[in-house]
Amino acid sequence: MIFRPATRRAALAAWDVLCWLVAAVLATGARYDFAISEVQWTSVLTFVGVTAALQVVVGYASKMYRGRYRVGTFDEALGLALLAVCVALVSYVAFVVVLHTDLPRGVALLAPPIALMSMASGRWVYRLLRARGLGERQPATRNVVIYGAGDAGYQLLRLMLTDRASQYRIVGLIDDNPGKRNLRLMGVPVIGNKESLPEAAIAADADTVILAIASATGEFIGEVQDLVEGAGLEFLVLPPLNEMFGRKFRLGDVRKADIADVLGRRQVETDLGAIADYLAGRRVLITGAGGSIGSELARQVYKFGPAELVLLDRDESELHAVQLSIYGKGLLDTRDMVLADIRDADALRAVFEEHRPEIVFHAAALKHLPMLEQYPQEGWKTNVLGTLNVLSLAADHGVRRFVNISTDKAADPTSVLGQTKRLAEQLTAWMAERVEGSYMSVRFGNVLGSRGSMLHTFNAQIEAGGPVTVTHPEVTRYFMTIPEACELVIQAGAIGGPGEVLVLDMGTPVKILDVAKRLIARSGKEIDIVFTGLRPGEKMHEDLFGGSEQGVKTAHPLISHVSVPPIEPAALEAYRAEGAML
Known part of the structure; x- marks a missing residue:
């Protein structure tokens, strides 16, 4: 079931109020075996009412209950801890130092950490349930291996597990870092590295490999693509970082690799x-x-x-x-x-x-x-x-x-x-x-994909059934x-x-013939390549x-x-x- 944001935030506030009540009762039981006077019980309940009110008022003022944080994140945990400490200090000073009430000091000291742990635990359980994708999901149609167990891979994995419209079933992760050999992300294990990628993916019954390294070089993408497609699997990639600048990553960003990914994709450091x-x-x-x-x-x-x-x-x-x-x-x-x-x-x-x-x-x-x-x-x-x-x-x-x-x-x-x-x-x-x-x-x-560029010409020729025309088998060009x-x-x-x-x-000049061969291979067609000779004014190699x-x-x-x-x-x-x- 999916709740409206206002309902979900109200539920969080109610949960936190309940946590203060339970924490006070548990602290009383643990410290005094519930053996306190009626006057002290009145002070305990008053303490609960005040701390709960402070929690809601300060939490609302600090936007804790107005969507400031994603539920269950590390940022929210820090904000929640700061909020609980502030509420605890104010309550302790008011009840013990200033008013000298009959509130047992043990309750004032023990209740805040118990309440904080309870509040955080509830949020983590909620996040775990969402991560497991409770609710009606589309039936999975693809078994997927994600290449990359870093930040991008984790974000992709989380999206695939939480998006109810996702048709991906994640069967494993691939990563080249030896330190991640035994890693499991959200229950999904690392099953191999680049060298073992084809065998590991086939053994996991995968039919698709997604490269989740947004800063991968074109050379690296080409190598992985050859491995994956050579094993008869589908190969998908995340867009380069500059395409995702200024917006959130979406599951729909996953796409088929194209020649621009292989020839470009260098990470540009921008001031x-x-x-x-x-x-x-x-x-x-x-x-x-x-x-x-x-x-x-x-x-x-x-x-x-x-x-x-x-x-x-x-x-x-x-x-x-x-x-x-x-x-x-x-x-x-x-x-x-x-x-x-x-x-x-x-x-x-x-x-x-x-x-x-x-x-x-x-x-x-x-x-x-x-x-x-x-x-x-x-x-x-x-x-x-x-x-x-x-x-x-x-x-x-x-x-x-x-x-x-x-x-x-x-x-x-x-x-x-x-x-x-x-x-x-x-x-x-x-x-x-x-x-x-x-x-x-x-x-x-040369820039890839510009109007009238080599890529447009080659793709049109392939679509028409060929032949693909290349000026010379040794001609090279720079690409970006x-x-x-x-x-x-x-x-x-x-x-x-x-x-x-x-x-x-x-970067390194690229042979035009290699580009033509890769495009033809991706098309799955039998296309001839015809050499037409260099045109007037054209160089074999650009400088x-x-x-x-x-x-x-x-x-x-x-x-x-x-x-x-x-x-x-x-x-x-x-x-x-x-x-x-x-």
């Missing part, structure tokens, strides 16, 4: 204080806010409470999508949703004059390498001249912090995309020398998930200096640093910085005239 200092209460403009990076930047910046968040894009449908994801509505009837093209300097000027942004994240760009090889002038207009428009207006309107989103293709560029983004970095460095504040660029490689990249971009904005290019640590660049570590372990030679706008046309690719 929340530094980020809040430069974002909270500020007017922030994000260009390209409808794109994959821009929209995720918008969602993350929004969490830090900017005074105004202005989202600019030339695609109205994408603006609708990002507004819906942040605000839960997509009416597009507010002035902070701006439909404009960064090529249009006059339209941009009106935006800057109206909103007066203090911080700009410049994510608007054309990014598809083969398309820009065919239409280099479009890349020039958007990535170079459009960036110059945004930089110039930011400088004219006193923007204090400007973060230009760049790409690893700007390091020793061999393509139109790389050249135009390199020029955008140089223009940012030039502007940084002429303004107060920090104007910088942030450079990183969109949330990881955006979190580091925001962090870089807090620590970057004027004119710097901050380079995000992308995060140019040949003449030397990365220097910053205060953040995943961010380095390099210097780029500035280029003034007047030199652009000469560069363009000399550039064979432009």
Whole structure:
């Protein structure tokens, strides 16, 4: 049976009153064998009435009976102990020291600890009964082994045992810590470690393994996934920590592992204080806010409470999508949703004059390498001249912090995309020398799941029955998930200096062929792989640093910085005239 919160809290208060009564009677019996005078019995009952009243009044005032704590938790035990001590001290001073009543001192000393133990015991029994899931439950349809007996594993186990809609039956835990070999959590034993995982899961009659390590690396997830699926079992994971930031973990968060879990999932250490200092209460403009990076930047910046968040894009449908994801509505009837093209300097000027942004994240760009090889002038207009428009207006309107989103293709560029983004970095460095504040660029490689990305292409090809096209069997790329990249971009904005290019640590390059093979294996289909050859301007292996660049570590372990030679706008046309690719 499930009680309303008010009923449950009233029941707790009534239980505590009963505990004081029982404690006083037990103390009297234990100390005096109930052989006290009628006057003393009157004092004992008066003592019970006063302590019970104090317990309820002080407990209500301290919110003990207003849902301050979850019942049966360690935090509640500490609060309950403090409350009982306060009630006991007040009662003892009143009855023994000040009023000199006939209350036996033994009762005043023994009753409080007995009452406290009784109150706590009742709560722990209640929690135990809930943990055992009393009440009608859905029939279990999956036998599950949880990999990870730490905090995340315990939370998942507790949710599965207490959620009456859960269809999971927990048959064991897996953990690599030798000290947990004999551990039992809520009655569920640790049955093995990574090496014995397939055999232990099969012996326990499990059909599903859930990895409950939210901070697991992509490499580790890939290894466990191969073990589990190689044994014919289903493999599920918890979301990474950055996906659960600022909210409670839910049973519905458990999901199938995808390629982004394997290639990404590095834990990003974020200095929340530094980020809040430069974002909270500020007017922030994000260009390209409808794109994959821009929209995720918008969602993350929004969490830090900017005074105004202005989202600019030339695609109205994408603006609708990002507004819906942040605000839960997509009416597009507010002035902070701006439909404009960064090529249009006059339209941009009106935006800057109206909103007066203090911080700009410049994510608007054309990014598809083969398309820009065919239409280099479009890349020039958007990535170079459009960036110059945004930089110039930011400088004219006193923007204090400007973060230009760049790409690893700007390091020793061999393509139109790389050249135009390199020029955008140089223009940012030039502007940084002429303004107060920090104007910088942030450079990183491929992001998983962005629109038109390799993953979307591979999945569409697999869905269509193949073949999957890969340019070259040895080609490699750096990968990072969109949330990881955006979190580091925001962090870089807090620590970057004027004119710097901050380079995000992308980990180890990944062979595209291996990604294609893993996706095909997950699909369960027989799909051919066809090699199409490198496209014009495309590198076999990308670099995060140019040949003449030397990365220097910053205060953040995943961010380095390099210097780029500035280029003034007047030199652009000469560069363009000399550039064979432009």
